[in-house]
Amino acid sequence: MTEIRDINDSPAQSQFILYWGDMGSQWGVNRSVAQIQALLYLSAAPLNAEQISERLGIARSNVSNSLKELVGWKLIRRVPIPGDRREHFEAECDVWEIATRVAQGRKEREIDPAMRVLSDCVAAAELEADPDPIALARMKEMQEFLNVVDTWYDQMLAVPKSKLKTLMKMGNKVISLLSITGKKSE
Structure with missing residues (x-):
């Protein structure tokens, strides 16, 4: 199991990252990939691969492969940092x-x-x-x-998105609406 090295992470953040990795593996996503996505999601600033490797205690090669996968899923993106030639990454936060x-x-x-x-x-x-x-x-x-x-x-x-949120929040009220309009459930 990955051991998160406490560098500015609160216990709650560490727990979130570990849980996200476990949940990802249950969904068929590599644990490291899910943990990196969680770390970047919680991070206030972009991180480079070395920082990610150090924070999560994951091999640098594993971090590189995981970052490629996350970029492919468009869940993270490369972010240039002035004065630093290394690639930095930030997560989609919406x-x-x-x-x-x-x-x-x-x-x-x-x-x-x-x-x-x-x-x-x-x-x-x-x-x-x-x-x-x-x-x-x-x-x-x-x-x-x-x-x-x-x-x-x-x-x-x-x-x-705003309408989708409303629709999802309605839950089974949608079924009631369908009953009112005469649609029968099967």
């Missing part, structure tokens, strides 16, 4: 933007490939001389579900 970028990355890495494979499977099953009707129906049901998720995701990206 939690809604973070959530959007993570959702987009996961969709591209998980949902989109699943949709392509499922489409190929359905097409191949439909060409079989005697397809298993139950298996074909279930694959089509999964395909329909993923298409709905994909469409919903695209629609949610178009919703202004």
Whole structure:
């Protein structure tokens, strides 16, 4: 387990960074990547790789690879510091933007490939001389579900952040609204 070296970190910050790393690993994200993102998220100033390595007790090579991954996810960015040739990094700090970028990355890495494979499977099953009707129906049901998720995701990206916040805060009041408008839940 990473041991956070106490350099200006409060116990609460250290706990947050450790928890974020643990949570990230449960979601399939490398623990170091998640901890670096958490450290930069909490940091008031941009940090360079050496500072990150020292603060988190992570090997410099691991920090470099993790920073590349976080830049790829657009969760952190390079920030020039006048008079310092080293690369410094800061995190995206808008939690809604973070959530959007993570959702987009996961969709591209998980949902989109699943949709392509499922489409190929359905097409191949439909060409079989005697397809298993139950298996074909279930694959089509999964395909329909993923298409709905994909469409919903695209629609949610178009919703202004303020409206999306309001919608999410409404919670199950949305269901009540649908009942009032005559829409029946399934």
